[in-house]
Amino acid sequence: xxxxxxxxxxxxxxxxxxxxxxxxxxxxxxxxxxxxxxxxxxxxxxxxxxxxxxxxxxxxxxxxxxxxxxxxxxxxxxxxxxxxxxxxxxxxxxxxxxxxxxxxxxxxxxxxxxxxxxxxxxxxxxxxxxxxxxxxxxxxxxxxxxxxxxxxxxxxxxxxxxxxxxxxxxxxxxxxxxxxxxxxxxxxxxxxxxxxxxxxxxxxxxxxxxxxxxxxxxxxxxxxxxxxxxxxxxxxxxxxxxxxxxxxxxxxxxxxxxxxxxxxxxxxxxxxxxxxxxxxxxxxxxxxxxxxxxxxxxxxxxxxxxxxxxxxxxxxxxxxxxxxxxxxxxxxxxxxxxxxxxxxxxxxxxxxxxxxxxxxxxxxxxxxxxxxxxxxxxxxxxxxxxxxxxxxxxxx
Numbered sequence: 001x002x003x004x005x006x007x008x009x010x011x012x013x014x015x016x017x018x019x020x021x022x023x024x025x026x027x028x029x030x031x032x033x034x035x036x037x038x039x040x041x042x043x044x045x046x047x048x049x050x051x052x053x054x055x056x057x058x059x060x061x062x063x064x065x066x067x068x069x070x071x072x073x074x075x076x077x078x079x080x081x082x083x084x085x086x087x088x089x090x091x092x093x094x095x096x097x098x099x100x101x102x103x104x105x106x107x108x109x110x111x112x113x114x115x116x117x118x119x120x121x122x123x124x125x126x127x128x129x130x131x132x133x134x135x136x137x138x139x140x141x142x143x144x145x146x147x148x149x150x151x152x153x154x155x156x157x158x159x160x161x162x163x164x165x166x167x168x169x170x171x172x173x174x175x176x177x178x179x180x181x182x183x184x185x186x187x188x189x190x191x192x193x194x195x196x197x198x199x200x201x202x203x204x205x206x207x208x209x210x211x212x213x214x215x216x217x218x219x220x221x222x223x224x225x226x227x228x229x230x231x232x233x234x235x236x237x238x239x240x241x242x243x244x245x246x247x248x249x250x251x252x253x254x255x256x257x258x259x260x261x262x263x264x265x266x267x268x269x270x271x272x273x274x275x276x277x278x279x280x281x282x283x284x285x286x287x288x289x290x291x292x293x294x295x296x297x298x299x300x301x302x303x304x305x306x307x308x309x310x311x312x313x314x315x316x317x318x319x320x321x322x323x324x325x326x327x328x329x330x331x332x333x334x335x336x337x338x339x340x341x342x343x344x345x346x347x348x349x350x351x352x353x354x355x356x357x358x359x360x361x362x363x364x365x366x367x368x369x370x371x372x373x374x375x376x377x378x379x380x381x382x383x384x385x386x387x388x389x390x391x392x393x394x395x396x
Contacts, residue, residue, distance in 0.1 A: 002304055005031035005059045005089075007080050008071030009043040011158045012094055016071055016121075017047050019296035027304055033059035056080050061087050067307065068092070069121075073161040074099050074168050078107055085110050090117035092303055096178040096327070097320025099169025104324035105345055108317040119303040120315040122323075124152075124179045124240070125186050126295035126302065129253045133244065137187055142246030144356055148187045149227040149243040150180035153234030156206065163208050171210025173201060173330055176230035181218065181323050182315070184226030187244050190319065191349035193221040196339045197329035205233040216330045219339075223355040237277050237285065247358050261288055318348065 004020065006013050006029050013032075020027050031051045032043045040052035053059040056076070060068055060083040070080045070093040077093055084091040091111065097120060098104035111118040124130060137145065157175060161167045168174060185194070199216035206212045212233050218226040240255030267281035277284055287293040299315075306313040325344050332340040362368040362383055369382040369391065379396040 002027040002067045002307065003030045003064050004028065005033065005062060005065040005068045006043075006049075006071060007033045007056060007059060007068060007076075008073075009034035009036075009039040010071070013043070013069075013071035015291070015294075015296060016069055016094075016300075017043075019291045019300055021047060022291070027300075030064045031059050031062050056083050060084055060089055065089060067117075067304075070094060073159070074174070075161075075166070078103055081107050082110060084116060085114045088114065088116060090307055092119040092121050093317070093320070094121045095182075095320065096169070096174055096324060097317055098324050099174065101321065101325040101328045101343070101345075103169075104317075104321040108321045108346070111317055117307050117310075118317040119306070119313045120317055120320040121299060121303075122179065122182050122315045122319070123295035123299050124255070125182055125315065126298035127255055127293060128295075128298070129255055130183065130186075130242070130295070131298065133242065133251050133253055134186060136251065137244065137246070141249055142244060142251065143248030144222075144358060145188050145224050145244060145246045147225045147227070147245045148184040149229070149241075150183040151229040151239060151241045152176040152179050153229065153231035153239040154237065155235060156212075156232040163206070163210075165208070165210040168210065170327070170331065171201075171203070171208065171214075172212055172230045172232045173199070173214045173216070173327055174210075175232075177214060177216065177228045177327060177330065178323050180228035180230060181226065181326050182319065183242055184218065184228070185319075185322070187242075188220055188222065188224045188226060190322075192224065192353055193344075193347060193349055193351075194218050194226075194322070194326050194342045195221055196341050197326060197333050198339045199330040199333040201330075201334045211334070214330070214334070216333070218326055218330075218342075221350075221353040221355075256287060256293060258285055259287060259293070261286060318346070321346065 009032055017029055029047055029049050032040050032049045033053050033056060034040045035054055044052050051062060067090045068084050070077055072080055081091055098107055196219050197216055201211035201214035203212050213231045216228045237257050239257045242253040244251040262283055262285055264283050291297055303313050325342055329340045329342045360368045365386055367384040369384055371381050373379050381394040383394055384391045
């Protein structure tokens with residue numbers, strides 16, 4: 001059993017608490033920290049938390065606490081994690097790890113030097129659909145992964161600090177692309193080095209300094225491309241979609257917006273329907289089990305089981321640092337309008353991955369481009385002569 005200090009009583013802290021005390025059910029939040037006494041007492045009453053504090057140091061240092069969860073605004077992550085280092089407490093941190101790669105690297109080095117357990121709370125690589133997709137890819141059913149696309153779009157975040165570029169560190173890229181990048185990294189292989197990024201971003205709708213839309217391409221050493229699409233201006237709810245294309249197959253996944261459960265209501269007597277839903281009237285598409293569909297249950301099971309077994313979880317602060325470095329390159333690309341290198345002070349994956357040759361020989365003289373059965377019943381080959389480069393059709 002883990003005795004947890006939850007730093008942050010807001011939207012994500014409550015999601016975490018609902019999962020921790022409702023699923024594994026043997027771990028307990030014994031301390032809640034928030035800047036507001038009122039928020040502390042409201043949270044403590046709802047989740048039956050014995051202790052509360054308005055400052056980070058007091059919450060982390062409490063003698064009953066053995067594990068700390070950082071569910072705070074981005075600009076407070078480093079301060080909170082350094083307190084865990086000082087008090088030798090295991091720490092789990094919400095995404096993104098830092099506001100940039102330099103901050104993420106300092107955080108990672110500090111926890112590793114202290115030898116404390118660290119887990120990166122990237123829930124979208126723990127959703128049931130992601131876990132099944134990853135299992136299919138690991139089996140080899142898709143062959144070599146060539147291209148992935150991950151999309152997260154919604155009307156914008158819940159708290160005011162997200163909209164402050166200095167406090168948050170960025171806009172939709174830092175808030176949402178961190179999810180998409182780690183999803184693609186996991187599909188492509190986290191041991192494959194990301195090498196460069198091309199990204200477009202703009203502020204199209206919201207009156208803010210940061211970007212509210214972005215599309216990026218991350219190129220990996222294997223030749224694979226990871227594409228992210230993120231938006232704070234999408235109308236209609238929370239759109240989570242992933243696609244994976246391999247040399248032998250394809251996966252399409254709709255994670256949240258249209259999952260088979262559809263509810264119509266006039267709005268009378270209804271309240272919360274689903275995360276980021278803009279209305280409780282008309283047709284809505286709530287998840288059957290939101291905590292599970294968004295990955296929180298599997299994420300905390302992995303984190304706490306790994307902590308019990310004294311082994312690293314699937315997602316560590318190192319992963320958070322790599323994601324920060326990729327996002328840094330994305331922001332540079334937005335300014336330069338060119339491919340920008342991913343600068344990694346620490347790389348622990350495979351070195352010098354060669355791009356695999358996927359050309360298929362039909363025979364000694366020809367490459368096979370395509371084989372198909374036409375709608376009129378003819379089997380057709382499209383071949384290329386190896387010697388001359390001539391492309392021609394052959395009917396079978």
